[in-house]
Amino acid sequence: MDTIEVSNLNRQFLFRQKHVGQSKAKVARDAVLRFRPNISITPYHANVKDPDFNVDFFKQFNVVLNGLDNLDARRHVNRLCLAADVPLVESGTTGFLGQVTIHLKGKTECYECQPKPAPKSYPVCTITSTPSKFVHCIVWAKDLLFAKLFGDKAQDNDLNVRSGNASTSDHTDDVFERRTDEDIEEYGRRIYDHVFGYNIEVALSNEETWKNRNRPRPIYSKDVLPERPINQNGNMDGASATDNPSSVSAMASLGMKNPQEIWSLMENSKIFLEALKLFFGKRDKEIGNLSFDKDDQLAVEFVTSAANIRASSFGIPLHSLFESKGMAGNIVHAVATTNAIIAGLIVIEAIKVLQKDAKNYRMTYCLEHPSKKMLLMPVEPYEPNKSCYVCSETPLTLEINTHQSTLRDFVDKIVKAKLGMNLPLIMHGSALLYEVGDDLEEDMVANYAANLEKVMSELPSPVTSGTLLTVEDLQQELTCNINVKHRDEFDEEKEPDGMVLSGWTQAPAVEKKDENHVGNGVGTSKNMPTNAEQVEMNEDLEIVPADVEIPAEKKRKLSEISNNDGLGTSRGAAETNSHSKVEELDDDDDVVFICDGDSDTIKRKKLH
């Protein structure tokens, strides 16, 4: 359902400048027909999660090749391919890294047998009160401040959450509203002083928070920008001659041209105020409806400057617009060559599937640095993970406070986010607690809506410790059985969801089936880096699986990656702290063999 963007054109070569804005599926089809006129290609400009693309739809095909850019869609297609019993060739690239994997129901691991890291999320208090990394400031600027000022006012917003104290007054929300006829420059400074000055002072008043942390310093606009600017480059409005909202830019207005430059606190403050001014001056109709878009220059300028001022306050290094945009927009770096290599490998694998050449199915990894002289490393697929809840129906365990967590919490945080279900159905025994669908009767819909707001233990069919819940997605043909265990307390930092799903064995590079070691839920595989230098992962980031040895590369901060000091250092590789080795078999057997370092551990079994 995607449309073509300019930034696609450096690698998606079926598209041209003139196609920007058009449907990718349709333009791709037309482009291919130009050099191979006699193929049947049907484009669907639609979301693959659409109910139309059901099991019957997938059954039409001999093979499915994925070129998706998010985990959610990949999991969805994985389930549909399992349900339809159609082979799936998956793939992904980031910078110089990439891989192709193959999945056949019952014969190989499915895409979810190895839990994939979920998109990174941060504890609320880190974002609102105790940021320690620049990315925390970006999230604050984007999801809190930008949302508060320009987004839907009805949305909950944690902007004034303070750790510990109750909020001091009821007027807090009004602070962000611009008063009628308030001078825009004054308004801007007022907001600036409130979030960078006052809020910090309030936070500082809670001694506990800062016992073991560096104290932030409050910043006030009068100290950074003592004089009100009258004319910047003689261009008070900031916009160029055109009134086109999309060309409005604070940088342009202030004569700042280089997105790679790291601005000073003063420059950031100027941009902040100018951007705010331009939003209210030139785009006021959009205010209240805006959501952050990485291609919205003014939004990016605003978020960058806000994040930088906050970073300055907390002693965190500042970043350029270019770097900030990458973080705020979850931009995946990408080049044409890696994509070409992976595309070729995908086709090679697909042909094997069509020829039913099962013995030769391979997972292939494209490395940045050779391992044992290999840049392209084929690996035999593994047998399905018997504990995979997707293809092997393993029951899961959910620890939750049944008296505090609501059904809605369960649906949003577990069923949709962790289990990746799209149109779920939740049952307790024969009682239907919740379902989604177009054909439901009004009273059912009302019933479910009411259920969502209830805590688990007060549902019509109460869910307490020992309850077995069945969660299903009929489209994905996936059923999960969940054992509920009540727990009173959850660690705010480590378990921010207030509930913990567990039960499937992680990638076997982890040790034996030890109850205490069981993972925390999708995304917290043991192979994730845990130190403070953790690199933010983008949703699209397809990581090379844990058990392939990648030559250890120093983990780099995002700021370093954007600078000119190294060809795309492998963010993917950095994620894999593997202890296993790649070995070549003796003799001339050409297949590279992956084995676990420790022979006592559970071995994933090779197919042959």
Add this chain to the structure above:
Amino acid sequence: MDGEELTQQETELYDRQIRVWGVDAQRRLSKANVLVCGMTGTVAEFCKNIVLAGVGSVTLVDDGVVTEEALSANFLIPPDESVYKGRTLAELCCDSLKEFNSMVRVSVEKGDISSFRVDFFSKFDVVVISSCSLATKKLINEKCRRLLRRVAFYIVDCRDSCGEIFVDLQSYKYTKKKVDEAVEFELKYPSFEEAITTPWRKLPRKTAKLYFAMRVIEKFEEAEGRNPAETSLLDLPGVLKKRKELCEAESLNESQIPDSLLERLVVGTQEFPPVCAVIGGILGQEVIKVISGKGDPLKNFFFFDAFDGKGIIEDISNPDAAS
């Protein structure tokens, strides 16, 4: 346009790759001139990659005309006979390539590359040749080496579902950041002729079989006066004989060059499109590394065989060769 800064158009278009290799590297790319000879399917893929990357210019050499084979592997050739009739491969590919990136100058050079003078090559930073005879490979490599400024030289060929890349960067210096300091590396590359005269028995036992197989075929084609990839099943006995001859001279066990592999290469003379994409991608990345001066360049052969799926680097240099 600013002298040194990237234009806004470039910044926008190249955003995703600038995030990989940086602004500096992108600037260098925009100044690089690449010469390409032999518009095979693989070379078409390679050209697409470097044009998308934003090199300064690409010059194409190939006076050949469109054949069935070319249509089956080269996606730059429009399949409409009324369009391609009477035009050379270079001309057709040039037109297609221009569409990928209007900021890259794509042009055609007519003639036989073996007759071009040495100073012609001095206009380029990178030279890539494909589908050339053994004699031509050596000749062009030598011409590049005679220039004062370093010209990076590459040979690329794909047959059946295999691909081979050869790299000659002569004496190549580059820096890499290790921890907090910049470390300088220097690599010395042999010419193609030097490399292939490395005695076979001196090579590691597990050296890619494809290396030897390609040399056998190369020698066979030379001895028989054939054009590159002008072989068929009928030639298999002759090729096996050549293998025997070479293995005896090199004291290498014939089993190191399997019959099956030779047969595939002798019979399967056409390129296989997905392999073109893989090889064109690897080659594209190598050229970008050298132009930008960043990243460890491949030394000095790369082999890929879709049959086993391995992409292997072999360092084949002759320690006895005169420097």
